[in-house]
Amino acid sequence: MESVEISLKKGKLTFLWLALMGGIIFMGWWFLTSGQEANVSGLRLFHIAMGTLLLLIAATILPFGLRLVSKTPGLIIDKNGLTDHSATWQNGFVAWSDIKAIEVAQPEQTAMMFIVLFDPEKYLQSRTKIRRVLASTGDRFGYPSAFGIVVGNLNIEFDELVKVVEQYWGDYHQRSNVSRNSTEEVSV
Template identity: 25%
Template sequence: MNQDANGINEIPLSKIKMIMLLIGSVLFVAAGIWFIKNPEIFRRSPTLITIIGYLSIVFFGIGVLFIVNKLFDTRPGFVIDANGIVDNSSMFSVGFIPWADITGLSIIHVNRQKLIMVKVEDVEGYIHRQPNALARRTASMNYRMYGSPVSISAVTLKCSFEDLYRMIDNGWKASGFAK
């Protein structure tokens, strides 16, 4: 984390965390290929195993592409300043969120992963800001399930989840927009 004289916190992407995620994703792609080539060795339906194999290849293959792209990204993973936050940490990042758009923060747990849900004023606007159909669908699903289309994780950042949440919360309160 780098804080400059103007109070801007820049949190870099963690190359080590991303390499670990890359290794895991590659292993799941390899497992998907193995499932497709050897579905008959499982007790379950070979058709189901083959489908799982294809889904694993597609899902984790997209992850591999994203991670490789992020490994060469020189921009900070997350920025907190007087104007708001800039999320560049994940495939579903929304970019800049001004403090005035934020109506609340909460923490949720999904499969042993902590996420910061950033509640925003213009929900539909943030859903439609997403760059592709998959990201819009994910944002819409997040809104229905967790009350916000914007979720932030520290998984790819060079900081702990607790530090990230504290910095966002403190920045939001300092902005004067926190209720």
């Protein structure tokens, strides 16, 4: 079987990123230029500090926009596993042999696919501390796994994605003669 590459929906994300960057840069420029006529040195210092802070925030957000022009697919599914690049906090590669179950949910009109792993700590250890903390927040919301794929970011219908993942996961288990749990729907 060949691999399936699913691209990201870039239109809405690009618009949001451009609007955010434009707003932050405009506010930073406004703070830097409007503080010049202030007679109070504290107010002038505040304007300069706020302008500089906003421009630093814009520089921090810049890499997220660079992802929008990247040719990397949002999700790659092949005979070895799946590689998720669909969100800011990417899951990366997950081997079929490490997947215990795949659960689907649609909380608040957002279709999500959760990858339940035999040993999630193995994957969490390879992440930065901030990414580990963010991944663990799913427990508080009742998500079945810290590894979720938001289907709304991908150029594929939810049902079609479930079908493709089920097919590849099933093929892996047939090749390896290992039993597997079925994909089940969960309420979140």
